[in-house]
Amino acid sequence: xxxxxxxxxxxxxxxxxxxxxxxxxxxxxxxxxxxxxxxxxxxxxxxxxxxxxxxxxxxxxxxxxxxxxxxxxxxxxxxxxxxxxxxxxxxxxxxxxxx
Amino acid sequence: xxxxxxxxxxxxxxxxxxxxxxxxxxxxxxxxxxxxxxxxxxxxxxxxxxxxxxxxxxxxxxxxxxxxxxxxxxxxxxxxxxxxxxxxxxxxxxxxxxxxxxxxxxxxxxxxxxxxxxxxxxxxxxxxxxxxxxxxxxxxxxxxxxxxxxxxxxxxxxxxxxxxxxxxxxxxxxxxxxxxxxxxxxxxxxxxxxxxxxxxxxxxxxxxx
Numbered sequence: 001x002x003x004x005x006x007x008x009x010x011x012x013x014x015x016x017x018x019x020x021x022x023x024x025x026x027x028x029x030x031x032x033x034x035x036x037x038x039x040x041x042x043x044x045x046x047x048x049x050x051x052x053x054x055x056x057x058x059x060x061x062x063x064x065x066x067x068x069x070x071x072x073x074x075x076x077x078x079x080x081x082x083x084x085x086x087x088x089x090x091x092x093x094x095x096x097x098x099x
Numbered sequence: 100x101x102x103x104x105x106x107x108x109x110x111x112x113x114x115x116x117x118x119x120x121x122x123x124x125x126x127x128x129x130x131x132x133x134x135x136x137x138x139x140x141x142x143x144x145x146x147x148x149x150x151x152x153x154x155x156x157x158x159x160x161x162x163x164x165x166x167x168x169x170x171x172x173x174x175x176x177x178x179x180x181x182x183x184x185x186x187x188x189x190x191x192x193x194x195x196x197x198x199x200x201x202x203x204x205x206x207x208x209x210x211x212x213x214x215x216x217x218x219x220x221x222x223x224x225x226x227x228x229x230x231x232x233x234x235x236x237x238x239x240x241x242x243x244x245x246x247x248x249x250x251x252x253x254x255x256x257x258x259x260x261x262x263x264x265x266x267x268x269x270x271x272x273x274x275x276x277x278x279x280x281x282x283x284x285x286x287x288x289x290x291x292x293x294x295x296x297x298x299x300x301x302x303x304x305x306x307x308x
Contacts, residue, residue, distance in 0.1 A: 021102035023145060023155040025112065030133035031156065031164060033255075038156060040165030067119045087111050093155060 002071075004086065006059040009073045013051060013082075015090035017044045022084075022092040037097040047097060050080050104143060104157050112154040114147045122148045123155070130156065132168065136255060139167040173258045174250070177273045181245045182238070183280045190287035194296065195303040204251045205306050209299060210279040211260050224278050225268065231281045249276065 004012075016022040024031070024038035036042045058077045064070035064085060072095065075082040083095040104110070104125045114121040123145040130153055131138040142163045145155040156164070184203075191202040214221050238244075253261075264275055286295040 019101050020158045023110070023112070023157045025155050026130065026144070026153055027133045028115070029153045030131045031139065033132050033134045033136070033168075038161065038164060039168050040161045044158070064113060066113050066115060070113065070120060085113075091110075093112060 002069075003061060004071060006056045009059065009061070009071075009086065010051065010054060010075075012086050012090045013073075013075075013084060013092055014048060016086075016092035017048050017051070019090060020044070021088075021090055022094060024094045032096060034098045035094060035096045036099070037094060042097065047082065050077055051075060051082065053077065102157075103159055106143065110145050110155075112145050112147070114150065114152060114154055116150045116152050117147060121154075124148055125157070128153055136173045136258075137167060137170070139164050142167075169254060169256075173253050173255060175253045175258075175261075175272070176248060176250045177276045179247055179249055179273075179276065179280070180235070180239060181247050183235075183277065184247045184249065186280050186284045186288065190283045190299075193287055194299045195307065197307065198303060202303065202306065203249065204253070205302050206283065206299065207276060207279050208253070208257055209302055210282050211257065211264065211275070213282075214264055214278070215260055220282075221268070224282065228274070228278050228281060232277070235277075 022044075024035055026032070031038060033039060037044070037047055054075050054077050058075050059073065060076075061071050061073045064072050070085050072083065072085045080097070080099050082097050084092050085095070087093055106125050106127060108125045110123045110125065111120055112123050113119065125143055126146050127141045128144045128146070129138050129140050130142055130144055139160075142160045143157060144153045144160070145157065146152070147154050187203045187206055188200060191198040191200075191206055194206075195202065214224060261272060261275060264270070265272065268275075270278070286292040
C-alpha cells in the first residue's frame with residue numbers, strides 16, 4: 001500500500017464531496033443504516049463542514065483487509081467518524097459517516 | 100453536484116466475495132436496509148462484474164434511499180385486550196367519523212410525541228399507570244376478555260421515539276402503548292380535553308388528505 005498522507009486524502013475527499021463523485025459501500029449487499037450520508041440524514045455540505053477543520057491529528061489510515069493496496073482513511077472530529085477510501089481523483093468510497 | 104452515473108457506466112469497488120478491488124457496472128436493483136426495516140426499490144447500484152454482488156450505492160441514489168427510509172417500514176406489534184382497542188377506536192371516531200382503524204397509528208404517534216415532549220405528562224403517566232393497570236386487571240378478571248393484536252408499520256423516526264421513551268422509563272413496548280390507551284381514555288372518555296380533540300382533528304385532516 002502506498003500511503004497518500006492526510007493532506008492528499010483530505011483534498012480528494014473534499015473534491016469528491018463537492019463534485020458528487022462518491023459512493024457508499026454496502027454492508028453484505030445491504031445499505032448500512034448507520035451511514036448518515038448514505039441515508040441522507042446529513043448532506044454532503046454538512047460533511048464538508050465537518051471535514052474542513054480536520055488536521056493531521058484527526059486522521060489515521062490502514063490497509064484495507066481485502067486489498068492491501070487500498071488505504072482506508074479515518075477522520076475523527078467532534079464525535080463524528082468518517083471512514084473512506086480513495087478510488088480516483090476525485091472518487092471516494094465511504095464505508096461509514098456516523099456520529 | 101456534477102457527477103452523475105448512468106446504468107451501464109463502469110466503476111470500481113472492493114468486493115468482499117471476490118476479496119479485492121473489482122470492476123463494477125452500475126445497474127438498477129432492489130437493495131435492503133441492513134437493519135431489516137425494508138428496502139429501496141429499483142435504485143442505482145454498483146455491481147461486481149465477477150460475482151454480480153451489489154457492492155456500492157452512488158451519491159445520486161441518496162434521495163431514493165431517504166424517501167424509502169422515511170416511509171413506514173418497521174413492524175410494531177403489541178397484544179392488547181379488546182376494550183383497549185375499543186378505547187382507541189372510540190377516540191378515533193370522535194376525532195373523525197370517517198376514521199377507520201387506520202387512525203390508531205397517528206393517534207398513538209401523537210401521544211408518544213407528547214410523552215417525549217412534555218416532562219409533566221410523562222411524570223403523571225409514571226404515577227398513574229400502575230393504578231390504571233390494577234383497575235384494568237380487576238375489570239378483566241370479571242369475565243373472559245378477548246385478546247387483540249395491534250399491528251402496523253412505523254417509520255424509523257417513530258421507532259426511535261419509542262426506543263427513547265423505553266430507555267427513559269424502563270417500560271416495554273406494550274406498556275408504552277397501554278399508557279397511550281390510558282391517556283386517550285382520559286382525554287376522550289373520562290375527562291374530555293378540547294385541546295387534544297382540536298389537535299387530533301388537525302392531524303386527521305392531514306392524514307386523511
